[in-house]
Amino acid sequence: MTAPLPDAGFLNRYGPRALILGGSEGIGAAFAEQLARTGFDLTLVARSAGTLEATGADIAARYGVAVDCRPMDLTRPDLAERAADLLSEHEYGLVIYNAGATHGVGLFLDNPLDLARNLIRLNCDGPAIFSHLALSAMRERGRGGMILVSSMSGLVGSGYVAAYAATKSFEMVLAEGLNWELARQGVDVLCAVATLTDTPAMQRSGMVPDSGFPAMSAEAVASGALQHLGTGPIWYAAGDEVVEAMRAAPRAALTENASRASARLWGIDPA
Template sequence: MNFKDRYGPWALIAGASEGTGRAFAQHIAEQGLNCVLIARRTAPLNELATELRRDYGIECVTASVDLSAANALTQITAAVGDREVGLFINNAGADTTNTHFLDRPIEEWIEQANRNVSTVIRNCHHFGQQMRQRKRGGIILVGSGSCYSGASYMAVYSGTKAFDLCFGEGLWAELKPHGVDVLNLILGRTDTPALRATLAKNKLPIPDDLASPDEVAKVGLAQLPHGPIHNWGQTEDEAGYAPNSPAMRRARILAIDAATKDIFGG
């Protein structure tokens, strides 16, 4: 199948208003998929939707949703309606707190956990069931290299990204036999408005080695059939900043999956 047949007719992009989310939407629209664009800010979503309709002739739906809210999925499914979502991209969840865990109110960390964990698994459960039934589709969980280690300024963030990594690996093993692709796209430093704002706040220069959102989206979509992991800037057999390579993790996932099938009688 070509891209549109495999992942269409609609793509849902959470965190679509800027940066890599916006780039994903542009590349997906170029492939002919209609888009449901989700983020908190309405104005940039509507601007992007107008651009995609004009440049690619696709249909586009936008919805302002706080992905940390308990009813985020309800709002998303209301926006989707009866449209058939064949591709879900979770691009939301940048860490803009940049403080020690004990120095901020617990409510802020709960919001981050809701956005990066609870809403992610709710979306994957809802749209993953539909993809499994159709025996086609794709899910991209945009992650961060912080998933491989905790750090004092991102205890909650790295913890949620580690969860997403393991969750995505398990989902890949579960949905692979049903023709549904799952990819953890693990990024390093990427030139996004969120990163630029953090650097400006701390009066730091912009590094010259940042990844481009356009290239990130292009590579992520190309790697989707080859999950469960792609570490940005690294090869399949290279560990780099991770404890082990994607190839080694894939082999381990399949071995554990086979063992658990024996245990649970799957």
């Protein structure tokens, strides 16, 4: 099914070009396709150059928009300098930070410390850097938008993905504060909180395919995020009612359930 496009004013408000970090596949590629169909030119960033170039060439050929591809590791130590260079190349009316898939599943102390530190660089440092640089330019222009893609894991601490869950909560709280600060100046910030989503990264993570948890499509997550940009700081792909039910439960029970769900998703014996 074709995902619904944003309304007619979307390109005027957030165009003419979008920067998608983590734009080579999955949710990022779905964002790219839907924005290209709307008429956006694109800059796509991802670590895997081959996949990135293939996605960019396909979108440019099908929709006739300009697509630049920039291979980049978003955990590199000089990311702030590289981000500044990248943002100086074009006027971006929309920036989407979609990097940060689950990896290194297992008990925190049984994994190398570098796995946790890499997640902090990817899901905390990266969003902070691109938010500060991109939103400063948007504030000067008096228009623009930013979407940070987070995860339901960020709503509660969970065993087996403790560092990942902690870093994804950072994106939610950051978006809430930034949207409050900038909405009055014509700039919208949204955290799109994805639920379990069928993406290549999910499949590579070692997740058990028959775990019994249904997965959303990447297209549905991207479409929902674009439709909700400008309506508030947080959009939950799973629905507000799911989140309200979670918040009504005792915190310890939520962590217990989330930890057991993580074990089930990755085929770990929690005993």
